[in-house]
Amino acid sequence: MDQFAEWVRHSFGLGDGPLLRTVGGRGADGDVWHLQVDSREYAVKRPFHPFDVEAVSREAALLDHLAAREVEVPTHVGTTDGRLVAEVPADLGGGRARVSHWIEGDSVGARTSELAEQLGALLAQLHRAAPATERQPRSWYTAMLAPVEWAHLVEQSAGRPWHDALAARLGDLTAYDELVRRAHPATGPFILGHCDLHPDNALVAPDGSLRALDWEDFGPLDPGRELAKTLVQWHVLDNTLDEEAITRTVTAYRAAGGPGVLADLRDFAMVLCSETNFLASQIRLALDDAAQPERREQAQGEITEALGAYLPSLATLDRVLDAATA
Missing domain, CATH: 3.90.1200 (Aminoglycoside 3'-phosphotransferase; Chain: A, domain 2)
Known part of the structure; x- marks a missing residue:
């Protein structure tokens, strides 16, 4: 069982159902995974540097503003006690994590002219x-x-x-x-x-x-x-x-x-x-x-x-x- 994925599920109140963590990737600023809980999909991020919690709150407010105007953006998911950023236990690697709704789609790749x-x-x-x-x-x-x-x-x-x-x-x-x-x-x-x-x-x-x-x-x-x-x-x-x-x-x-x-x-x-x-x-x-x-x-x-x-x-x-x- 993926202990980190289970911790995310319970910390962010993602509910019951089959659990799958896939598409692990590393960018210049941190790691990101695709988490599936039953038919629901989320993006989980763990940065190399500490989160600025106030900046995350402002980001969440902006994304909510855009979503209310029918712009499809990866809005945030809070923890069960209302936080946008959670401390990862030391036995799971420490650091902090945040969760947002998954946006379905394919990478742009070399199609910049086509798009x-x-x-x-x-x-x-x-x-x-x-x-x-x-x-x-x-x-x-x-x-x-x-x-x-x-x-x-x-x-x-x-x-x-x-x-x-x-x-x-x-x-x-x-x-x-x-x-x-x-x-x-x-x-x-x-x-x-x-x-x-x-x-x-x-x-x-x-x-x-x-x-x-x-x-x-x-x-x-x-x-x-x-x-x-x-x-x-x-x-x-x-x-x-x-x-x-x-x-x-x-x-x-x-x-x-x-x-x-x-x-x-x-x-x-x-x-x-x-x-x-x-x-x-x-x-x-x-x-x-x-x-x-x-x-x-x-x-x-x-x-x-x-x-x-x-x-x-x-x-x-x-x-x-x-x-x-x-």
Whole structure:
């Protein structure tokens, strides 16, 4: 018998019936499983880092808000005593766990071009249904490391497998920094949105439309900057872009009433900050001798992938802007 699954069942009051835990996966932030209790399905998450319980409560409130507006999202399941996060017993590995309703669907995989219209429709739906907020976007999305800090990371990476690739991207990172400084934080109006709608955080539902998953990074954002970020994460790989898919996504977004507007390169500040801040965090993790070996190995894979595919030049972003505003 799966003792952890039984503990989840009883702690979160998931009821009786046959119990099955499947589809264990490991992401950059934690582990996730598909839990079936009779015919009911749930997602169970255990992060590498402690949950911010207040942030989880805000996330649950946002998802309830969206669900009330007929957006299919993975709403949360509370424990039998009303908590959204539960402490896992030490004999089951410790840490914390949370549960949400399972969203049925298939992975996006390599179908980003095929799903261009569905992406635009989903993002417009999320932006229209999102609550307004006076809160400012987090610094993760508005600021990045200065060039001197990147140079220091290059020095620290000497002898590591990613060193040469990182050193070769210093010119691009410096150009990013200059653009982000010109952009300054957006002035609003802001909404509460997903913030990280890359292909791995979406599912193709049985009806062919898209659903957004993994809302842990939600927060205040400018809709136009999230639109720019999403276009890059779905339709740009290194310096190769799918101009037709970009145009189809933006056209569908506009047709569905999406409020975001792309005006110039400064609207790409959100994606540049988030991608480079994630890269820096993975480099630091890979360099941390005290971290678990499997996590350091995973971080090295994230570094290689980011440097090889996810840092387009400003000239490429210019082409994205042209396709989005055509």
